[in-house]
Amino acid sequence: MDGMRVWEAVLHRVMRYLPIEVTSAIGGFIVRMNVRFNRTSIASNARRNVRRHDPEASEAQVNRIVWRFLDNVGRLMAEFSVLDKLIPAHRVTFSGGEAASQRVGQMPTIALVLHLGNWEVLGPGLQKLGVPVATFYEPPPDIFHRKVAEDTRRGFGMRLLTPDRHGVHDALALLKANGTVAIFPDEARRGRTMAPLFGRPPHDRGNLAIAAKLARRTGAQIIVTYSRRIKGARFQLRFEPPVSLPVGAKNLLDDITFLNSQIEPIILRNLDQWYYLDDSIEPLV
Template sequence: MLRTLLRARALLRDALKPASEAVIGAAVVGLLKTTRYFDPARTASAFSRITRGIGPWLPEQRIGRANLKAAFPEKSDAEIETILSDVWDNLGRVAAEFAHLDKVWDFDPARPGAGRIELAPGTQTIFEQLRDDGKGALIFAAHLANWELPALAAPAYGMPSAVLFRRPNIAAADRAIQDMRAVNMGEMVATAADAPLRLAHALEAGVHVGMLVDQHFGRGVDVTFFGRRTKANPLLARLARQVEVPIHGVRIIRLPGDRFRAELSEEIPPARDGAGRIDIAATTQAVTSVIEGWVREHPEQWLWLHRRWR
C-alpha cells in the first residue's frame, strides 16, 4: 500500500512539473521585463530589502551560517549574522541589476570617474595588453558582488570573448535570461559535453574565455578552501594544459552609492609537474587560493548560500 501511494505521488509530481515550471518561467520573464521600467538603483534597494526580510526564513540561511562559522571560527555570532544579512542584500541587488545589464556597465576610459564603474589601479593596462596581444586568455571569476558584470567588459571594448554558463532548469526562464545576456556578453557557451572542445577552439582562435570557478563540483579535483578540503572544477586548468594561454582573475567589488570596482589580476602562472606540463590539480588550487583571498577581503559580497563543502 505504501509503495503504491509513493508511486502515485511521484506520478502526480511528474505530471504537474511542466505546468509548474511554465508558471515559474512566466513569472521570471514578467519580473525581468517589468523591472526594466524602473530606476536601477531604486529597484536594487527595494529588492535588497525584500531578500533581507525573506532570506533568514529560507533553508539557505542555515547553509550560509554553517559555511561562515567554519570559514571564520574567530568571528562572533553577531558578526556572522551581519555578514549573512549583507549577503542577502547583495543577492537582491544582483537580481534587480540583472534586468539592466545593458545599462550597468558604463565605464568610459575618457571619463573614468563619471559612471557607476571604476577600474582598480593597473587594470586598464592589463586589459589593453590582453586585448592587443593577439592571443586568447583564460579569465576566471567568482560569485562576488555582481558576478554578471565581468562578462560585459570584453565586448564593450572590442575584445573577442566567450563565457561558459550553466543553463537554468526552467526553459522559459532560460530563454529570458539568455536574451538579457546576449545583448553584450559575447559568445555564450552552455555547460555541455561539447563545451571543453568549443572553448579550446575559441582559445586557439584568440578568444578570451571566462568562467565562474568557485562552486562545488562533485567530479572535480581536491582543493583546500578556507582550510577545508572540497572539490573544484578543473576545466580551466585542463584548458590551459591543452592551449597554453595567460590566466588572469577578474573580480567585481560592490561600492557605496550603487557603484562597482572592476579588478583584473596580474597573470597567474600555472603550476607544472616534473615534466614541465601544467599540473591540473595544483593549478586549480592556485586559482582557488586567489578566490579565497578575494572572499576574505569582502565576505559579505560572496554567495555563501550554497554547500561549498560536502
C-alpha cells in the same frame, strides 16, 4: 507560464522603467524578507560557514555578513532588468583593466570570473573594453530565468559555450586562436561547494580542473576577474594581474591547487558578496 512566472516576467519589465537604485533595492528587500520568513535555512547555513571561515567573528559581525550576502543576492537578480544601464550611468569603475588587457588577443586568455558582487557586470564591462569573450554557461532549469540570462549575455556580445565535451572543444579552438574564454571557477553542485577548496584536498571534478586543463594545453594567461559592490548599484570591476601555470612537469592536482590559491583569498575577503556562502563546505566524497 504559471502565475509565479507571469508575475516575475511583469516585474522584470516594470523594473526596467524604475530608477536603477530603486530596482536594485527592491531585489534586495524581496530576498531578505523571503529568507527571514520562508527560507530560514539559507541564513542558518550561511552563518555556519561564516563561523567556520572566521571563528573569531562576533555574533553581530556574523549577522552583518549574512544579511549583506542576502541583500547582494537579491540585488543582483533584480539588476538583470537594468544591466545595460549601469555603465552609461557611470555606475561601474574599472581597476587593473589596462594592465590585464595588454596581451589579450595576442595570446590565449582565460578569465577566471568569480561569483562576487554582480558578476554579470563583466558582460557590459568587456564590451566597453572591446574584448570579445566566450563563456561556459549552465542554463537555469527555469525557462523564464534561462531566457533572461541568455538574452542578457548575448546582448553584450558574449558567446555561450555548452558545459560539455562540445563546449570544451570550442573553448580549446578559441584559445588556440588567441581568444578569451571566461570560466567561473567557484561553484557549488547539489548544495556542496566544489571550489574554492577551503582546506580540502584538490579534486578534478569541477571548473577549476577544466580551467587548469585548458591553460596547460594552450599556455594561456590567466586573469582573475571579479565585481565588487561598492554601494547600492555601484560596482568596481577588478582585473588581477595575469598569471600562468607554474613552469615544469606538474600534474593536474598541482595546477588545481595553484588556481585555487589565486581565487580563495579574494573570496574570503568578500564573503558578504559571495553567491555560494550558504552552500556546504564539508569534504567531498
